[in-house]
Amino acid sequence: MMKKITVKVNDKPVVVPEGVTVAAAVYMAGETAFRKSVSGQLRSPVCGMGICYECRVQIDNQPHQLACHQLCREGMEIRTL
Amino acid sequence: MTRIVVVGAGPAGIAAACRAAESGAMVTLLDGEPYPGGGTWRHSIDYSVPRKAKRWFNRLDKVGVSLRTSETVVDITGCSVQVQREQGGLDSIAFDKLILATGAHELFLPFPGWTLPNVMGVGGAQALLKAGMPMKRLRVVVGGSGPLLFAVAASLAKAGAKIVCVAEQTSRVQLAKFALGTLRYQPARMVQGMGYMLQNSKVARPSWPCFHGLEARATFRNSRLWRVYWPNTWLKEARGDSQVREVILTNGKREWIEPADLVACAYGLVPSVELAALAGCKLSVARPAWPCFHGLEARGTIGNRVVVDHLQRCHGHPGRVGTGWKPVSRFFAAGEITGIGGTDLAITEGEIAGLAAAGKESGTRAAKLIARRERQQKFARLLNQSFALKPHLKQLPADDTIVCRCEDVTFGELKNQTDQRSAKLYTRCGMGPCQGRVCSSALQYLLDWEPNKVRPPLFPTKIGVFISK
Secondary structure (H helix, E strand, O other): OOOEEEEEEOOEEEEEEOOOEHHHHHHHOOOOOOEEOOOOOEEOOOOOOOOOOOOEEEEOOEEEEEOOOOEOOOOOEEEOO | OOEEEEEOOOHHHHHHHHHHHHOOOEEEEEOOOOOOOOOOOOOOOOOOOOHHHHHHHHHHHHHOOEEEOOEEEEEEEOOEEEEEEOOOOEEEEEOOEEEEOOOEEEOOOOOOOOOOOOEEOHHHHHHHHHHOOOOOOOEEEEEEEOOHHHHHHHHHHHOOOEEEEEEEOOOHHHHHHHHHHHHHHOHHHHHHHHHHHOOEEEEEOOOOHHHOOOOOOOOEEEEEHHHHEEEOOEEEEEEEOOOEEEEEEEOOOOEEEEEOOEEEEEEOEEEOOHHHHHOOOOEEEEEEOOOOOOOOOOOOEEEEEEOEOOOOEEEEOOOOOOOOOEEEEEEEEOHHHHOOOOHHHHHHHHHHHHHHHOOOOOOHHHHHHHHHHHHHHHHHHHHHHHOOOOHHHHHOOOOOOEEEOOOOEEHHHHOOOOOHHHHHHHHOOOOOOOOOOOHHHHHHHHHOOOOOOOOOOOOOOOHHHHHHO
């Protein structure tokens, strides 16, 4: 049985299996937009492997974190846009 | 003891690390992602990795390689690499030999609407699926070029997505040639491909593009996946509001609309040669933009690859710059960075590089591997010819289509510039956090521009990291 952990995506608690990335947790929370571009457009991950930098979110008050490179930890606070 | 550092823990890197460690070297294997495996053997939350990958992972565990994940190489100086840890902080790792196995990334060609949320790469969709992204009931359009399209469509369908279509830009003739060639060089891959083709999936109906008007269809049925595989078709535009809702497809003559909640589109792979370029290794053109065997001159190229000799040694300037390129004994390269050729070739190249770096290149084992590599390279050539890009794709971006996604620079602003450097100075194109990884290969294809020179740090690094060092 896979262990479950709880993270917060834009203050909404989401229960995710252990070992999923932050990007997957954001999608599980029902969000599709991760960040706003310099001209204000909505964006979401493109490469899934850490080169396009479109998946940047705020994690535990740290801005510009790569959602597809980081694994969820219990109690993590994720903020999109 | 020889200290060997391997950069990139994909198939090539793992094979190189195993062979080198088994030959008695002290090996450190670095990767920026949280798990080893790279793109093809990516860690999946349901632990479904291929059998071959499992064998190599076990071997890696046994040989005592120091595996350091979530550590990204940002610079190389003399005989050491600088790595940035995920938690912050910079570390310097000294080496006697360096094996570069940094792999490849996807080629994204800009088309109107490609910046909408839920428009992603083909490998990108695969990676997010394996990371745990829910795909159930999403209507998916897969587009672009290459054998990866079909594999990804099959795994998305297995995860519960509805496949609207798989739009492959290359022609039926090329695909038939590719199928025959695969049967000859890599029959196991052909069996795998047939498995995907015949997979029972939820696919859109009806299955012939000529019958649809301009109405977006939305009915799905259970059928074999090949029913929605459309050669000679490519994505022209994606439309939507807060995310993609529909796409316009074309075959050059006709255009039609299909519904989509998720678009996975990429035009094959480009070697990730940034670190090799920084190390001063010789690069060469990776693949022609469109087929030269049609009697046409091969105009335009996509990406660079690292030039290697028969022992996977990189070429460098041994003495003064300008004294000519020669194979150097310090740098080795293996896998997709030496030219796109697939997992099997990457493993063989990795094994050769690992043996050669540990000084075991004269044995019969190395000779056997070199012969095997020759066979696998034939498949690589076939792959690059069959999925060469149509010139039509150069017309994809409109003037208001964004090309540089980091700095939101449009194609209209860029086409009046003369080269990558002037584009950078006048429009900020390629100056964002991706450092031109997405836009520069697209611009190399669209406008025949040379890629920009590489500078450290190779990935965005916090300034505090350098100050505290």
